Amino acid sequence: MTEKLISIEAIAKRYPAPGGGQTAVFENLWLGINRGEFVCMIGHSGCGKTTVLNILAGLDAPSEGVVIVDNQAIDGPALDRAVIFQSHALLPWRSVLGNVAYAVGARHKDWSKARIKEHAEKFIDLVGLKGSEYKKPSELSGGMKQRVGIARALSLEPKMLLMDEPFSALDALTRGTLQDEVRGICLNTGQTVFMITHDVDEAIYLADKIVLMTNGPEAQIAEIVENPLPKDRERNQIHKHADYYAIRNHLIDFLVSRSRTFKDEMKGKPWDPMNVPLVRPVSETPSAPEPMRKRA
Amino acid sequence: MTIQKANAMTLSFRAAVVSILILVLFLGSWHLATSGTGTVQQMDPEYAKLMGLTATQGKSAMPGPLQVGATLWKHITNPFYDNGPNDKGLGIQLAYSIGRVVLGYLLAVIVAIPLGFLIGMSQLMSRALDPFIQVLKPISPLAWMPLALYTIKDSNYSAIFVIFICSVWPMLINTAFGVASVRKEWLNVARTLEVGAFKRAFTVILPAAAPTILTGMRISIGIAWLVIVAAEMLVGGTGIGYFVWNEWNNLSITNVINAILVIGIVGMILDQLLARAAKLVTYPE
Ligand SMILES: Nc1ncnc2c1ncn2[C@@H]1O[C@H](COP(=O)(O)OP(=O)(O)OP(=O)(O)O)[C@@H](O)[C@H]1O
Ligand SMILES: [Mg+2]
Numbered sequence: 050m051t052e053k054l055i056s057i058e059a060i061a062k063r064y065p066a067p068g069g070g071q072t073a074v075f076e077n078l079w080l081g082i083n084r085g086e087f088v089c090m091i092g093h094s095g096c097g098k099t100t101v102l103n104i105l106a107g108l109d110a111p112s113e114g115v116v117i118v119d120n121q122a123i124d125g126p127a128l129d130r131a132v133i134f135q136s137h138a139l140l141p142w143r144s145v146l147g148n149v150a151y152a153v154g155a156r157h158k159d160w161s162k163a164r165i166k167e168h169a170e171k172f173i174d175l176v177g178l179k180g181s182e183y184k185k186p187s188e189l190s191g192g193m194k195q196r197v198g199i200a201r202a203l204s205l206e207p208k209m210l211l212m213d214e215p216f217s218a219l220d221a222l223t224r225g226t227l228q229d230e231v232r233g234i235c236l237n238t239g240q241t242v243f244m245i246t247h248d249v250d251e252a253i254y255l256a257d258k259i260v261l262m263t264n265g266p267e268a269q270i271a272e273i274v275e276n277p278l279p280k281d282r283e284r285n286q287i288h289k290h291a292d293y294y295a296i297r298n299h300l301i302d303f304l305v306s307r308s309r310t311f312k313d314e315m316k317g318k319p320w321d322p323m324n325v326p327l328v329r330p331v332s333e334t335p336s337a338p339e340p341m342r343k344r345a
Numbered sequence: 346m347t348i349q350k351a352n353a354m355t356l357s358f359r360a361a362v363v364s365i366l367i368l369v370l371f372l373g374s375w376h377l378a379t380s381g382t383g384t385v386q387q388m389d390p391e392y393a394k395l396m397g398l399t400a401t402q403g404k405s406a407m408p409g410p411l412q413v414g415a416t417l418w419k420h421i422t423n424p425f426y427d428n429g430p431n432d433k434g435l436g437i438q439l440a441y442s443i444g445r446v447v448l449g450y451l452l453a454v455i456v457a458i459p460l461g462f463l464i465g466m467s468q469l470m471s472r473a474l475d476p477f478i479q480v481l482k483p484i485s486p487l488a489w490m491p492l493a494l495y496t497i498k499d500s501n502y503s504a505i506f507v508i509f510i511c512s513v514w515p516m517l518i519n520t521a522f523g524v525a526s527v528r529k530e531w532l533n534v535a536r537t538l539e540v541g542a543f544k545r546a547f548t549v550i551l552p553a554a555a556p557t558i559l560t561g562m563r564i565s566i567g568i569a570w571l572v573i574v575a576a577e578m579l580v581g582g583t584g585i586g587y588f589v590w591n592e593w594n595n596l597s598i599t600n601v602i603n604a605i606l607v608i609g610i611v612g613m614i615l616d617q618l619l620a621r622a623a624k625l626v627t628y629p630e
Binding site: 125138 | 528531534539548549553626628
């Protein structure tokens with residue numbers, strides 16, 4: 050048994066409805082994340098992914114339920130859960146180095162200035178921004194800004210990395226490079242990651258497990274998909290893997306139709322939100338080439 | 346790049362030429378308008394003596410630019426003389442005015458910025474203080490003068506109080522607005538880094554709100570400088586406002602014009618100082 054680092058237990062989030070009463074974004078949600086695992090969450094816009102991530106980060110409190118990290122219920126944000134924000138959220142009046150050093154200084158209050166700088170520079174180097182240390186965020190491209198955000202989060206050397214669509218604002222090429230870098234770093238350091246994405250291919254490339262969320266309101270975790278691809282996959286080779294289309298089709302199928310119809314699908318059947326099905330989509334005819342898909 | 350630069354150079358150069366032309370045109374027509382030699386009026390020589398050149402030779406009562414320039418030169422070369430309460434150099438009077446403005450303004454900064462922080466951070470305080478601000482803000486600062494004179498019993502401190510009360514509002518409102526509209530994601534960054542409330546105020550909220558706060562401070566210094574002239578006309582004694590009023594009573598229009606010019610220049614300098622400061626704290630997004 051692998052050790053559970055994070056346990057989301059029976060959380061609910063409700064907002065007052067416009068006409069009185071309350072609408073639940075989700076109810077009774079359970080999810081566990083093991084140490085060193087890369088978990089992606091996929092679901093349609095508005096289903097509550099950011100809400101889950103903010104609760105994990107401690108930026109938002111659930112209406113009910115708890116999040117347990119390392120056997121302790123959380124009661125707010127903490128340095129051991131670093132967040133990479135979708136909009137990078139760099140402080141524009143600080144330089145690249147200033148932004149990263151701000152985080153390092155917050156983590157290691159007893160460190161000298163020189164030590165903080167050295168540590169920050171190490172992570173700026175790691176994301177390939179050597180030479181831009183003294184630039185202001187406004188002088189950076191979108192991809193570079195996101196890199197600074199990643200360096201800032203990694204420099205905390207957190208137990209857990211939380212990412213909310215970190216690459217969605219980037220062009221395909223930059224996104225690919227950054228995915229490679231983040232994957233490399235996380236694999237090397239055994240980082241535990243929870244990441245939200247809209248991009249099925251991104252999820253397949255990066256994730257060990259993919260959490261599928263149904264449409265809101267009252268969204269549910271429909272199932273957890275285990276990635277059948279080997280851990281040492283390569284971006285431009287994965288589509289040749291026998292199980293690639295199995296998992297890809299499974300995910301797309303979910304997004305296209307099952308995310309909407311899941312509640313009907315489950316009607317009458319027993320449903321245990323504490324133990325959602327773990328699915329491992331594999332090719333039915335191993336190592337057979339993908340059949341041509343018929344046009345509708 | 347170089348072409349654009351050259352264009353920019355010629356633009357500012359051309360603008361400077363036009364500015365100088367306008368100035369020359371203005372001074373020229375001023376000169377012509379005031380040096381007019383109208384028909385010499387026929388009148389009793391005794392009466393003519395009383396009236397002076399103004400009436401007898403059609404010379405305007407309004408001093409010309411040369412006259413004003415000459416007195417201005419006198420003021421510039423000897424700004425700090427002191428021949429008793431009614432005859433002090435322009436520099437001394439300006440120093441009094443600037444001193445009052447700076448004191449009242451600094452008091453306002455000390456009050457407005459912390460209070461603005463409080464209002465900006467707390468919905469409760471924002472709502473609770475809003476009615477007071479709404480009522481107090483539109484009151485002309487000079488309306489406070491009698492009350493100030495009655496309670497403080499010192500014309501100098503009353504003038505400082507009036508400066509304080511007129512400069513406090515723009516700073517307070519801008520600080521509150523700037524603090525309240527700090528981007529939530531920046532606050533979230535501070536929260537995920539477990540930065541304490543005090544440090545967060547200084548390392549995130551203050552730099553984020555600084556451009557808005559400085560805008561308020563710039564508006565305030567402008568208003569303070571407008572108000573000090575009026576306040577000093579009321580309380581008298583010293584200051585550039587008093588100087589204007591005193592010279593009017595002496596019927597020295599030349600000095601009044603000199604004072605107007607100097608008031609404008611000092612106001613511009615004060616404004617530019619704050620503009621510089623605002624530039625220092627502005628960040629591009
Ligand atoms: N302050 C709020 N008041 C009321 N409803 C809210 C509030 N914040 C979020 N919601 C609702 O909660 C739901 C989930 O929002 P959330 O931001 O978590 O969605 P998401 O899955 O991250 O969507 P996206 O993919 O577009 O980012 C939405 O339907 C939204 O309308
Ligand atoms: Mg979202």
